Amino acid sequence: MSPASHASPRFCAIDFGTSNSAVAVPSADNMRLVPLEPQHTGNTNTSPTAVFYFAEGAHDADGPPRAFGRAAIQAYVDGHDGRLMRSMKSILGSSLIDQTTDVGGGRGAKYFDIVAGYLKRLRRAAGDPQQVVLGRPVFFVDGDAERDAQAQSQLAAMAQAVGFTEVQFQFEPIAAAFDFERQATREQVVLVADIGGGTSDFSVVRVGPERMARLARRDDILASHGVHIAGTDFDRHIELVAILREFGFRALGPSGREVPSGLYFDLATWHLINTCYAPLRVAEWRGMRKWFERPEHHARLMTVLDERLGHELAARAEDAKIAISGGSDAEILLDLIEPGLHLRLSEPIAIEALRHDLERIVTTAHETVLLAGLAPTQIDALYLTGGSTGLRPLADALAAAFPQAQRVTGDRFASVATGLGLYAERVFSPA
Numbered sequence: 001m002s003p004a005s006h007a008s009p010r011f012c013a014i015d016f017g018t019s020n021s022a023v024a025v026p027s028a029d030n031m032r033l034v035p036l037e038p039q040h041t042g043n044t045n046t047s048p049t050a051v052f053y054f055a056e057g058a059h060d061a062d063g064p065p066r067a068f069g070r071a072a073i074q075a076y077v078d079g080h081d082g083r084l085m086r087s088m089k090s091i092l093g094s095s096l097i098d099q100t101t102d103v104g105g106g107r108g109a110k111y112f113d114i115v116a117g118y119l120k121r122l123r124r125a126a127g128d129p130q131q132v133v134l135g136r137p138v139f140f141v142d143g144d145a146e147r148d149a150q151a152q153s154q155l156a157a158m159a160q161a162v163g164f165t166e167v168q169f170q171f172e173p174i175a176a177a178f179d180f181e182r183q184a185t186r187e188q189v190v191l192v193a194d195i196g197g198g199t200s201d202f203s204v205v206r207v208g209p210e211r212m213a214r215l216a217r218r219d220d221i222l223a224s225h226g227v228h229i230a231g232t233d234f235d236r237h238i239e240l241v242a243i244l245r246e247f248g249f250r251a252l253g254p255s256g257r258e259v260p261s262g263l264y265f266d267l268a269t270w271h272l273i274n275t276c277y278a279p280l281r282v283a284e285w286r287g288m289r290k291w292f293e294r295p296e297h298h299a300r301l302m303t304v305l306d307e308r309l310g311h312e313l314a315a316r317a318e319d320a321k322i323a324i325s326g327g328s329d330a331e332i333l334l335d336l337i338e339p340g341l342h343l344r345l346s347e348p349i350a351i352e353a354l355r356h357d358l359e360r361i362v363t364t365a366h367e368t369v370l371l372a373g374l375a376p377t378q379i380d381a382l383y384l385t386g387g388s389t390g391l392r393p394l395a396d397a398l399a400a401a402f403p404q405a406q407r408v409t410g411d412r413f414a415s416v417a418t419g420l421g422l423y424a425e426r427v428f429s430p431a
Helices: 069-077 111-126 145-161 172-183 231-247 262-267 270-277 279-286 295-306 310-325 347-371 392-401 415-428
Strands: 011-016 020-026 031-033 050-054 066-068 082-086 100-104 107-110 131-136 166-171 188-195 200-207 221-227 330-333 342-345 381-385 406-409
Touching: 011 111, 011 415, 020 111, 020 415, 031 415, 050 069, 050 100, 050 111, 066 069, 066 111, 069 082, 100 111, 107 111, 111 145, 131 145, 131 172, 131 415, 145 166, 166 172, 166 415, 172 188, 172 200, 172 221, 172 381, 172 415, 188 347, 200 347, 221 347, 231 262, 231 295, 231 310, 231 330, 231 342, 231 347, 262 270, 270 279, 270 310, 279 295, 295 310, 310 330, 310 342, 310 347, 310 392, 347 392, 381 392, 392 406
Parallel strands: 011 131, 131 166, 188 381, 381 406
Antiparallel strands: 011 020, 020 031, 050 066, 050 082, 082 100, 100 107, 188 200, 200 221, 330 342
């Protein structure tokens, strides 16, 4: 990645997310998001929070050979020898931060340096500014104020280690609400729904034109709550129901026994897919032909295992989910597995596959409002952000749970970074 082409800014804002990250820098008349991966098509303003350490290759000035973002994920999918690091934010506040982990090729790296290395990449993309506003969740660590404070201190130390001389923090739900707040003409209570790949997080936030001028905003967060269900869970359920049933999932064999399901769950769980290709596991399933009443199910499954097509199936499931979000049935083309193999997923079947997850997410939203001491009718606006809020059945279910609230859709992938940028501009710009 090349440094930002604009003149080096004095400050930036970083949304260091669990799944994806984004960076905002000042421009002539406002803040702008930095294209983190301009070489890719689609949304280039966010990058997966991922680092892949290659087991082979020479060190450079920044350390062991690594790939970041989409390139890191692709290296893992392509089966390169090494170690993929994701969900790095989750180690903040733990004792792991000072420990060394094996990253392949007989090399070790401290977790502190792994996270700092990713932050360095983001700072470099921003043009190496000196000042930064970092987003933080309301709680890095639930129910432990000491560890929560430790997590913020660790993140600040990492930012300073890569060259930031001044580090400020802002709460992510407040940042997500800032864009809405700029449009507010009166004080309102907003339910922020931030639903990404791994978690569905909710916060009840008080916003308004008079509050916008305040720098300290923690007391405007009336409640926060979440559940570890989100986009990757949706993809898994879609793949199991729409695709893997045609590969033997939940099928009964000649003896009336169900084909063992463990492999199918692993094939539908992104970070476990590569475990399905272990030689002993492949050999075991090659010998299980007698478990399958329909020989084409076994043949398709073995094609996936032999040709390492698990991540491709996961991508087809995600594409089907996106198609359903647009209100149409999804046609899933699987000629790479078997000539002429086309499957169809209807919206009712998809909704039924996701029903339990959607119900739990809506329940969590209600619980968040109760934690704030409010009734659903007291929510003035529902602010939707995060990539998974693009799933129309989910957005509709949340809106139906709060029918009196104004439904507002922010930038699904970068509203937190945009809000952090607005805050950084106020904090660091000359009065």
